Amino acid sequence: MLSWAPDTNHIGVYVAKHLGYYAKAGLQPDIVAVAQAGAEQAVNSGNADFALSNLTNVSIASTKDAQLLQVLQVQQKPSAIWCSLQSNTAITRPKDFDGKTFATFGSNESDAVIKRMIEHDGGKGEFDKVTVGTSTFQTLSSGKADFGGFYATWEGVQAEMNGPQLRCFTEPDYGVPGNADTIGVITNSKTAKQNPELVRKFTQATQRGYAYAYEHPDEAAKILVDEAPEANLDLAFVKRSMHTIVDGAYWGDMNAMKQGSFTLGTNDVSGSQQYIDFLAQAKVFTDAAGKVVDTVPQVQTLSTDKFLLSAQELAPSFK
Template identity: 25%
Template sequence: MLVACSQGGSASSAASGSASAASGSSDSSASSASAGATAGSSASSGLRSVSFVLDYAPNANHTGLYVAQEKGWFAEEGIDVQFVPVPADGSDALIGTGGADMGMTYQDYIANSLGSATPMPYTAVAAVVQHNTSGIMSRAEDGITSPAKMAGHRYATWNLPVEQATIKKLVEQEGASYGDVQTVPYEVEDDVMGLQANLYDCVWVYEWWAVANARLQNYPVNYFAFRDIDPVFDFYSPVIAVNDKFAEENPDVVKAFLRAAKRGYEFAAEHPQEAADILCGAVPELNRALIAEAQDILSPLYIADAPSWGVIDDARWSRFYQWINDENLTEKAFDPSSGYTMQYLD
């Protein structure tokens, strides 16, 4: 549930990192009113229409896109971007089937397709954020400051192979037993509320959303990031992907989209609060205070240590996929370097 774009009120979990980082769940409540232009506007303006499906309700992962829309940078590139709310089954199928030309997803979701008997024809073309911003959040009083300390506590799980294998590896490489981690179903819409209600002791979240949410509520939590513990889990989340047929037939359009998006994310990296205002102006039901907190955390990571926005490093991409292969987490093994290309990013 989204709350009013204001300085007050409790923060919601409309873009809850845990729900989108590892579960495969999505929120179809993203309003069609957040689309940047009305249907049919391309015909009158002479712009090339591009449909882009979000991965979740609008949030700070999308700020650069809304900045590019507001600043007119997509239009300067000759394209009219239509933001499409994410369907109940997520963005991947819509991109893969051509129901959307482009969209946002995650490296681990693409792995599920690559490792299936019938991979979907879509490819990542840019990294939105340079480092994995997810990890484990827990009540401060419980002292869960590392994976090993999850033993003896309740972890909220989605019962997904990659998710549980990740937790198992992190817990056991610190000498604890994954069998000592009690798993309970993840059945909440607000990660902080779940801790407050004692439904679980620890949960997989995005720092920039859930930890920021806790901070706004003055609720003390511990948090550790997966990327700080094992470089295997510094995967790309999220990424921009394109339908392969669309890219093959419209390579210049894909390049134009990424040029404008790059400008948007560069602006958001340099001007986080102005960018937050633009996002909140486009989607007024968002909580302004939470977006401000989230933007301060996320903006430095849009580019971080990469040479420029959007770059995907093959070593990091392949390292995560090789681990998935080694653990037999998909139906079949696949090329660890597959699933992405840098050919459209200037």
């Protein structure tokens, strides 16, 4: 199950299907649109076997008794950017978010991040909010909000190519610890225990798909465009997104992968835990009844690398 509309975060899955990596492993997965309740809930209930997610979402779901496990983490560093329109001269730094209106999708997580960034920059951390109904770009352009969240590898590229021009700030520069964007593949922890061979085959085929995309960004971009026609993706835009990922080493150090000293897909337990600890301090985690949970989720129990190909096994994928 997708986590959103088809984009370059999902590209390894489409590549693995198109190039026959799944078929070679004896699998014929269907790629389906994200459910209204979310990909995490779909995997937890058994309506999907695997989904794209991240360790933050897995941690949040775990406090509501979900049984999820991340088995592959493709993104190794944050790509979230918090931006205003460049034409909004009243905002030149995160401190200027104070007293302004935040275009939000409604998560306590993003509130905690913005508050920390403002405070780190010397502000009070006080802002108004408006829930985004369609596009954050449209919300900012209409004047209904002053700033919002985007991703450098997708909306950031869109703004560079087509506008509107943005003025952006990144979390690590303003006091947010760890890695917030641990995007990867999740499954149900029961599935991992009861059918480990299925999980191993799917994880390794997907891992090969992302490795191919990292090594062949233009070819992978065309595969995504062709395999997800419902998304009406522009090939030039998808290529630019993939090159942003490669040039920024968002999926890890390519040289280390070629040398076999780093495995694409490794879960960043340390970086993720730092971010989870930060969210816990901000009282972000709640149980199913909405009550704040004081017990901090532990990433080492919510992720595993045991189903991955080794660095040496994957190294030949990188020329």
